Amino acid sequence: MQRQLSTHLYRHLQREFGLSGSDYEILVNLSEAPTGRMRAFELGEATDWEKSRMSHHLTRMAQRGLVRREPCAEDTRYADIVLTDEGRAAIAEAAPYHAANVRAWFIDAVGKERLEVLEDASEAVLVALAEHDARAEHG
Amino acid sequence: MQRQLSTHLYRHLQREFGLSGSDYEILVNLSEAPTGRMRAFELGEATDWEKSRMSHHLTRMAQRGLVRREPCAEDTRYADIVLTDEGRAAIAEAAPYHAANVRAWFIDAVGKERLEVLEDASEAVLVALAEHDARAEHG
DNA sequence: ACGCGCAGGTTGACGCATCATCCAGATTTG
DNA sequence: CAAATCTGGATGATGCGTCAACCTGCGCGT
Numbered sequence: 294m295q296r297q298l299s300t301h302l303y304r305h306l307q308r309e310f311g312l313s314g315s316d317y318e319i320l321v322n323l324s325e326a327p328t329g330r331m332r333a334f335e336l337g338e339a340t341d342w343e344k345s346r347m348s349h350h351l352t353r354m355a356q357r358g359l360v361r362r363e364p365c366a367e368d369t370r371y372a373d374i375v376l377t378d379e380g381r382a383a384i385a386e387a388a389p390y391h392a393a394n395v396r397a398w399f400i401d402a403v404g405k406e407r408l409e410v411l412e413d414a415s416e417a418v419l420v421a422l423a424e425h426d427a428r429a430e431h432g
Numbered sequence: 433m434q435r436q437l438s439t440h441l442y443r444h445l446q447r448e449f450g451l452s453g454s455d456y457e458i459l460v461n462l463s464e465a466p467t468g469r470m471r472a473f474e475l476g477e478a479t480d481w482e483k484s485r486m487s488h489h490l491t492r493m494a495q496r497g498l499v500r501r502e503p504c505a506e507d508t509r510y511a512d513i514v515l516t517d518e519g520r521a522a523i524a525e526a527a528p529y530h531a532a533n534v535r536a537w538f539i540d541a542v543g544k545e546r547l548e549v550l551e552d553a554s555e556a557v558l559v560a561l562a563e564h565d566a567r568a569e570h571g
Numbered sequence: 572a573c574g575c576g577c578a579g580g581t582t583g584a585c586g587c588a589t590c591a592t593c594c595a596g597a598t599t600t601g
Numbered sequence: 602c603a604a605a606t607c608t609g610g611a612t613g614a615t616g617c618g619t620c621a622a623c624c625t626g627c628g629c630g631t
Binding site for chain 1: 433434435436437440480536537538540541542543546547549550552553554555556557558559560561564
Binding site for chain 3: 452454481482484485488489492508509
């Protein structure tokens with residue numbers, strides 16, 4: 294089910310707006326940032342991606358003109374990521390439709406009560422994984 | 433959560449047994465087939481993959497010696513996919529550990545009651561997607 | 572003051588997934 | 602019977618994600 298849902302969601306984004314799910318995630322985070330600029334590792338925390346994935350993806354998005362790397366004052370060696378006008382336009386156009394799809398296909402289909410159960414279940418799985426990691430580290 | 437769980441599951445398979453999640457899925461299906469041989473499109477139905485993904489993946493698995501394409505009696509133009517000894521050994525070794533991980537990290541963590549709710553929810557999402565597809569086709 | 576570790580980030584190689592396109596043989600249709 | 606169509610499948614190009622290796626300054630210990 295998860296696969297089918299993601300496939301539908303991302304296919305829609307791709308066909309209607311030329312954005313991948315990953316593009317969308319980055320653009321949303323950037324557009325929600327008050328200053329409109331973030332460091333790569335902040336995006337990493339927000340999206341929970343590996344740093345190398347982030348770097349590769351930002352490179353590709355920069356080539357398509359959605360995003361720009363801009364030298365960051367105060368921290369010589371690193372760069373800020375900033376939305377281009379094009380990037381801002383893309384997310385503004387896509388977001389309402391994507392949100393509507395998520396609501397129709399997932400949130401409404403699942404319903405409020407089951408959604409709460411699902412949140413608890415997710416939490417429980419994450420706890421189980423964290424416990425396993427903890428054991429692996431010092432075991 | 434779904435991403436974290438899959439990552440853990442597949443990382444374990446990869447590191448301990450050198451198998452990807454996709455490899456595993458194919459091997460399980462083949463090893464469960466009474467005759468030990470299946471046509472590619474049967475595997476496609478069982479896994480719900482696109483045909484081109486199947487073809488590419490079988491090519492890679494064949495190169496690694498897990499699987500073999502064997503001309504199929506009765507149906508000249510197509511080929512059966514058969515497990516090699518190596519493939520059978522790989523799945524026999526990996527399956528118990530993988531199943532244990534799925535149980536510990538997912539099934540037990542979620543618990544029986546929540547699991548049932550989750551099944552209903554999945555079903556509801558699939559219905560919503562199917563309805564959308566139906567509308568799109570003749571609309 | 573200097574060396575060294577480390578956090579943030581980049582790069583290259585590789586495997587994987589999708590799309591579009593093509594192919595052969597079988598089946599329908601005119 | 603011939604032409605269009607359908608089915609099962611292969612292939613090439615391209616984008617994505619991971620791993621391993623590497624680079625670069627900052628900060629810490631001595």
